[in-house]
Amino acid sequence: MLDVTVIEDPAAAAASLDPVRARLLAELATGPASAAMLAGQVGLPRQKVNYHLKALERHGLVELAGERRKGNVTERLMRATAASYVISPLALAALQPDPDRFRDQLSARWLLALGARLVRDVGTLIRGAAKARKRLATYALDGEVTFASAADRAAFIEELTAGVSALIRKYDAADAEGGRGHRIVVAVHPTVKAGTGEPRAAEPETPELTRNSPDDTNT
Template identity: 65%
Template sequence: MLDIEVIEDPSAAEASLDPIRTRILQELTQPATATQLAARVDMPRQKVNYHLKALEQHGLVELVEERRKGNVTERVVRATAASYLISPSALASVAPDPRRFADRFSAFWLLSLASRTVQEMGKLISGAAAAKKKLASFAIDGEITFRSAAERAAFAEELGVAVTRLVDKYHDGGAAAVAGGARKHRLVVVLHPALKTPLTEQTTHAPAEKDQSNDWQP
């Protein structure tokens, strides 16, 4: 079972979005028979079987084992992943294209880059799983609070310079590197405002937060 599976096929995406099937996939992180699953989701076994067949047809559910019980053979199945993510390629004709924006201060370009990342990582994970190889990847996630828009702009500028310096230092696009099997890697760095904490999660003594909804650009 994968930790995350990226769904690329439009029909599989449609099948996964059905509320009942989503619930079934959630329950099938642990293997179960149709009878066991019917009890978990409080549904008739026949109806559960109908949805299971659809999910299995689209590769979202897999057979774990078959058990003989008297004259009946029970099939034990599970979800193919613990979580699912629908790739923008499922909407290929209207999927965002980073080449349309190419503006580092555009929120839409950031979304396009994120969309491309999902598509490419989905294919890479599938390929690595099929080849039974590990996929080399690296990510950093954190939060930073800026005292002003000017400091945010300065940070973005320094970050850009630092990344460019590292790329210049390590990038080898020469013919010898390509002929030697050097692997090209994708580098994406993003910076965006963090979502505000819901009021229900804030303490009653928390200071009021300044509205910066229109102040997102460096």
């Protein structure tokens, strides 16, 4: 079982978003189970559960883990193909965000568009690498920092921008034969309170950090 997988197919995305099927996926992420076992857990008839399992199997969201005899019946034990799923913007190809349409480093919605592109591109790369049976070279850095003030945050962003830009200028070899391009995304946003959509702590903003699009919240 994969830790996380990306759903690109619109029909598979729709299947995963169905409340009953999402509940079945959650149950199967904890271990293999048959339709009869799941029926008692989700409170539905076995036939109904089996119908949903077949739909999930068609879209590659669950797979056969094994079979067992129970009386005169052979039960199929199913398991989720991943512990969690992320829906790629490719599932809504005509509506997926395009961060190249506008560039505003202080816009929360531009940050969201970058995040959506990251999910789309990495999902596509994972699929391609798996098909080619090759390793995918990636790197991610995740951390938290508490700023004493909005001014300190502004100074941090200024230094971060200068440092990353200098590294890009130092190592960029666009004309190198055999060189391979890599995308760099760096994000800074308030930490979210557990279980809410609110920032962990509110703080007064400085003018240079509140220049957002009209429909943006402060970032």
